[in-house]
Amino acid sequence: MEPPVPPFLLLLALLAASGLTRAQVETPLLDLSGVLPSLSRPANHSLIFHAVMFDAGSTGTRIHVYTFIQKQLPVLDNEMFHSIKPGLSAYADSPEMVTVTLLLKVARRAVPRLDWKRTPLVLRATAGLRLLPAEKAQTLLDQVQHVFDESPFLVPDGSVSIMDGTNEGILAWISLNFLTGHLNANAKKTVGILDLGGGSTQITFLPKLKKTVEKAPVADYVARFDFFNSTFELYSHSYLGNGIMAARLATLGAVGAEGTVLNADLRVFCHRCGHAGYKLCYQEVLKVVKGIIHQPYELKDSNVFFAFSYYFDRAVDAGLIDGVQGGMLQVRDFKKRAKEVCNKTTRYLPVSPFLCMDLTYIACLLKDGFGFKDGAMLQLTKKVNNVEASWALGAMLDHFHNLKLH
Structure with a gap:
């Protein structure tokens, strides 16, 4: 059975159908006409709307405060971002200590x-809570819900959950x-x-070859949706x-019954890994990747x-890119x-x-996992147009649409 069409995709199809780019209209980033709540105000009066998305990851919790401005049409004006550590899952045995309250102050x-x-x-939680026993994860979500309910903000039903x-x-x-x-009518590439x-890793792209979809291991590697009167299929898993923290544990075999990180053992192992050199270290991490990560056709x-x-x-x-600007890298650059780091042949400390x-x-992960060639180019980025590179904006759009705040 094909997965249901996510509402946000239908929303974005309508937005993209206009074919307008930022160069064509002097408004920042994102048109959300009909998505945000409308109020009865005089014509030409600027209206400002805000939305707050919490990304509850395995290693930290991030807050995204989006500001939308409605002139003739609402547009995304800017984002305020802040993060704290550790993640919610660190409070599995003491849920009353969750630090969401600190971010609410932001x-x-x-x-x-x-x-x-x-x-x-x-709030949408990711791998950190997905890895916890269901009962403990729900207790943490209930605690967050309580904190939200006590806040002065709008807290609709379904505002706190674990994301697939x-x-x-x-x-x-x-x-x-x-x-x-790349989501307007004139875009030819995506x-x-x-x-x-920390706990999981994702790959998503729009395939050009049918065999990529046909050779996917199971149906849930493919997301189908209608777009511009055509059916599009994303390869996504x-x-x-296989997140970076989970991979450390899996390589060492130092995972307790509830995913407890054994920091001391990890440091000893990584110290040995460095002394053993790149080749032997690669053989160890390969065990975490081989037979687990599917290589798209x-x-x-x-x-x-x-x-x-x-x-x-x-x-x-590793000194490969600038911490603000990011940059383009080839897969071979990581290797x-x-x-250099493992064999201690670099001056970089x-x-x-x-x-x-x-x-x-x-x-x-990139080469033996996903199957990228050494020369494949990657755009390493933290922000795009001053907005954090993450799933948070898409999730906010989806939530607005589901709320039907017209």
Whole structure:
């Protein structure tokens, strides 16, 4: 059975049908006409709307405060972003200690007091909570719900939940393609996305060859939806347990009954990994990838992939890209720097005892996992048009549409 068409895709189809780019209309980023709540105000009066999305990841919780301005049409004006560590899953045994309250203070500062009551709060948890026992995960969600309910913001039903891994990839693909202008009627190409979190990793792209879909292992690797009177198929999959932190644990075999990180053992292992050199380290991390990560039939060079989250962070740590501007890298660049760090042939001083292992894992994941060629180009980015590269914007659009706030 084909998965249902996500409402946000229908919404974006309507938006993209106009074919307008940012160069064609002097409005920032995103047209949300009919999605945000409308109020009875005089013509030509600027209306400002806000929305708050919490990304509850495995290693931290991030807040995105979006500001929309309605002149003739609502547009996304800017985003305020802040993050804290650790993630919600770290409070599995003490849910009353969750730190969402701290981020709510950020929302209070970013959103004017008069707008609090009509500003929705949404939290979507990812791999950190998906890896927890269901009962503990639900207790954490209930605690967040309680904190939200006590806040002065709008808290509709369904505002706190765990997000499916595949949706995480699809929403990130929607966000990145929208922000890069690839979801309008004139766009002939799209960009793929590679997201590397702490607990899971996602790959999503629009295939050019039918065999890519036909050779997908199972049906849930493919998301189908109607767009411009045609059926489009995204190749998308989320690998739970193959995020960078989970991969460290899996390589070591140091996972407790509830995913407890054994930091001391990890440091010893990574120290040995560095002394053993790149080759032996690669053999160890390959065990976490081989037979688990499916290689899509096509990963053509014409498909530009945006890589973010820990791909970006580790590239910065390794001195491969600028921490603000990001940059283009080839897959072989991760491999080369991993060799230099692990074999201690670089003058660059590692900022983390895990850098050798993490870079080796990324190189292995990209090449022996997904099957990218050494020369494949990746766009490493943290922000696109001053908006965080993540699934959060797509998720916010989806939530607005489901709320039917017209």
